[in-house]
Amino acid sequence: MRRVRDEERLGExxxxxxxxxxxxxxxxxxxxxxRETIDEIVSRAEADLEFRAALVSDLExxxxxxxxxxxxxxxxxxxxxxxxx
Amino acid sequence: MSALSTLTDAELVQRCxxxxxxxxxxxxxxxxxYVYAVCTRGFRLSESDxxxxxxxxxxxxxxxxxxxxxxxxxxxxxxxxxxxxCIDAVSKSKREHPAAEPISDDLTHDLDEIEExxxxxxxxxxxxxxxxxxxxxxxxxxxxxxxxxAELDLPSGTIASRIARCLGRLRSELEGNSxxxxxxxxxxxxxx
Numbered sequence: 001m002r003r004v005r006d007e008e009r010l011g012e013x014x015x016x017x018x019x020x021x022x023x024x025x026x027x028x029x030x031x032x033x034x035r036e037t038i039d040e041i042v043s044r045a046e047a048d049l050e051f052r053a054a055l056v057s058d059l060e061x062x063x064x065x066x067x068x069x070x071x072x073x074x075x076x077x078x079x080x081x082x083x084x085x
Numbered sequence: 086m087s088a089l090s091t092l093t094d095a096e097l098v099q100r101c102x103x104x105x106x107x108x109x110x111x112x113x114x115x116x117x118x119y120v121y122a123v124c125t126r127g128f129r130l131s132e133s134d135x136x137x138x139x140x141x142x143x144x145x146x147x148x149x150x151x152x153x154x155x156x157x158x159x160x161x162x163x164x165x166x167x168x169x170x171c172i173d174a175v176s177k178s179k180r181e182h183p184a185a186e187p188i189s190d191d192l193t194h195d196l197d198e199i200e201e202x203x204x205x206x207x208x209x210x211x212x213x214x215x216x217x218x219x220x221x222x223x224x225x226x227x228x229x230x231x232x233x234x235a236e237l238d239l240p241s242g243t244i245a246s247r248i249a250r251c252l253g254r255l256r257s258e259l260e261g262n263s264x265x266x267x268x269x270x271x272x273x274x275x276x277x
Contacts, residue, residue, distance in 0.1 A: 007252045010259075014209070014224035016202035020121035024136055028113045028143035032106060035147075073140075 027073055034074060041068065042081050055082060090115070090210060095156035102150055113143055116160075118206070118225075120167050122199045127192060128171040134178060138170045145170075160203075168196070208258045216251035223248055 019025075027034075041063070045052035054062035059078060063070040089097065089111040097115070100108035120142050124135035145166055153162055209217055219237070222228040223244075234241035 007249075007256060010205060010252060010255060011224050013198070013202040013205045014220060015227075016126065016199060017118040017122050017206050018225050020117040020139065021136075024121070024139050025113060025117045027140060028117065029110045031140075031143060031147050032109055 034077070037068065037074065038077055038081060041066075041078060045082070052082075093157065094159040098150060098153060098156040098159055101147075109147070112146070112159075116163050119199065119203050120163065122202070123164070123167045123196065124171055127168075127195045127199055128175060130171060130174055131178075134174045138167070138174050141170050142167050164200075205255070205259065209255055211258055212251065212254055215247075216254055219244070219247055220251050220255065 041055075044066075045055055051062070051066070054065075055078070059075055059082075060070045063074070063078075068074070089100070089107055092100070092108075092111070094115075097108055097112055101112055117139075120139055121135070124130045124138050125132075130138060142163065146163060153159065209220060212220075219233060222233050222236075228236075230241050230244040233239070233244050239247070
């Protein structure tokens with residue numbers, strides 16, 4: 001790495017690493033709990049055909065009725081999982 | 086600053102593997118700016134593509150953390166993962182929009198600068214919290230002297246001198262630290 005001596009240059013380099021949007025960081029931090037939620041919903045759908053049918057028919061409504069908060073990322077991830085399974 | 090921010094990358098990986106949610110939060114925090122910069126300043130992805138790549142980088146990191154052979158190699162691993170996913174996003178975008186701009190000729194230069202910036206950020210993380218905070222506010226968050234003064238409850242006349250003093254400490258830190266391959270040293274004493 002080039003040696004950094006110039007304080008002006010240090011300022012330029014610090015400007016390069018600006019904070020990522022808060023929502024992105026939060027979503028990435030919530031990934032482990034989101035995975036757990038998805039696994040839980042998929043397991044429940046496998047055990048309960050009526051619940052699975054409701055999810056396939058209207059994912060958002062079915063999740064809301066089951067007590068989950070149907071955020072955009074959860075919906076997208078679940079659509080992928082339910083299509084795969 | 087997080088209580089885990091002084092952990093080395095290897096220690097952080099070990100705690101993430103053990104299922105420590107705070108360690109995962111710190112890992113995301115530590116690399117979020119880097120991944121964001123590679124996506125947006127390096128590969129110049131659209132906001133939407135950058136968001137997708139950003140999430141995918143951390144999703145894959147979370148899934149495959151157990152397969153990392155050398156825990157201290159977290160940073161090059163995330164760097165490689167990010168670049169590969171950015172290249173995929175650019176290729177996909179070109180297939181869908183043939184008129185899309187090609188990857189910039191300056192890509193290598195831009196990515197080198199981001200690496201250099203990350204090394205500076207690692208050095209910054211070893212300074213006292215007060216220095217980290219004021220330098221980050223001024224340079225990375227573009228806050229004015231007035232805003233910094235109000236938010237930190239400091240006399241506005243002292244902001245410039247504090248920034249200069251902290252920059253000097255950062256420069257000394259970098260000059261005394263020719264190898265910045267991963268966070269490996271404990272944080273300096275707290276307070277200025």
